[in-house]
Amino acid sequence: MNQTFPDALRAGDLEAIRRWPKSDLHNHLVGGGDAAYVSAKTNVRIDALDHKLRSIAEMHAWADRHLGHLNSPGARLLMIEAAFVQAANDGVTRLEGGEDIWAPTFYKCSAAALTESLRGVHLRVAPHVEWIPQLGISRHCLIKDIDRWIRPFLELRFYHTIDLSGDELAQPIENFKPIYRLAKQYGLRLKAHAGEWGDADSVRRAVEELELDEVQHGIAAAESPTVMRFLADNSIRLNVCPTSNLMLSRVESLAVHPIRKFYDAGIKVTINTDDMLMFAQSVPKEFLNIYRAGCLTADELEQVRRNGLSDD
Numbered sequence: 001m002n003q004t005f006p007d008a009l010r011a012g013d014l015e016a017i018r019r020w021p022k023s024d025l026h027n028h029l030v031g032g033g034d035a036a037y038v039s040a041k042t043n044v045r046i047d048a049l050d051h052k053l054r055s056i057a058e059m060h061a062w063a064d065r066h067l068g069h070l071n072s073p074g075a076r077l078l079m080i081e082a083a084f085v086q087a088a089n090d091g092v093t094r095l096e097g098g099e100d101i102w103a104p105t106f107y108k109c110s111a112a113a114l115t116e117s118l119r120g121v122h123l124r125v126a127p128h129v130e131w132i133p134q135l136g137i138s139r140h141c142l143i144k145d146i147d148r149w150i151r152p153f154l155e156l157r158f159y160h161t162i163d164l165s166g167d168e169l170a171q172p173i174e175n176f177k178p179i180y181r182l183a184k185q186y187g188l189r190l191k192a193h194a195g196e197w198g199d200a201d202s203v204r205r206a207v208e209e210l211e212l213d214e215v216q217h218g219i220a221a222a223e224s225p226t227v228m229r230f231l232a233d234n235s236i237r238l239n240v241c242p243t244s245n246l247m248l249s250r251v252e253s254l255a256v257h258p259i260r261k262f263y264d265a266g267i268k269v270t271i272n273t274d275d276m277l278m279f280a281q282s283v284p285k286e287f288l289n290i291y292r293a294g295c296l297t298a299d300e301l302e303q304v305r306r307n308g309l310s311d312d
């Protein structure tokens, strides 16, 4: 590769940007692939989000309207396949993501069988992409159900990380403490969505209560220099998703995205896609978006790219 990653950004050369190794550490897999790929295989037309939404309720309504036809085990696996294909095509060499732990009730199979299916998809369509298998938890689920669902997955000793997502206001973060203690005993890396809809303190509380290693989004932390210092001092990585934040009205524009403040505060940040089926911006495009918005320089984005290539 003659052209450096910063050169590729400066030239706006998406193909060259694709060729450099990158990570996607905040990708929900089921909604994490290319819409055209899913459409071509299902004949279901998926139009990307073309206007800003203002709440989780609006987001769920959009997903029901546009992805509701894909509500079968086969279609769900196909959407996951699309995420792996997308990663392979985009030079995403580390893809972190997985199914939600309630999923066996939907697929009507065991945790082991579901894990085998996901492994099969990975090895079939993106064997050269390092997949970091993640267990997803939905914030609205009852703790007793989560406890019951997660144990067979943990027993497989296959998964590397755990993430909590969904409605941040559904129940207090403290409720998830026993689940996170359990996951820690199994050696999982701990992540949770925080500070997307909540405030700066909610980010700090999530890190402290759940002993997180990383935060998905965490953008509200930018409101508080104290919380930003806390994140930097404790080496908590933030896996941010710029276009998701923009389209869900969490930021005014990409030019003023908090990733700038995080970078300046010495917080490790990465750039990710969240739900590509909805936001239609790949990892290479997101890097270019942040560069073109004047939010981070090409050299700073090189550091951000490197931040995602290991967990050190």
Ligand SMILES: [Zn+2]
Pocket: 026, 028, 165, 193, 216, 274
């Ligand atoms: Zn997310």
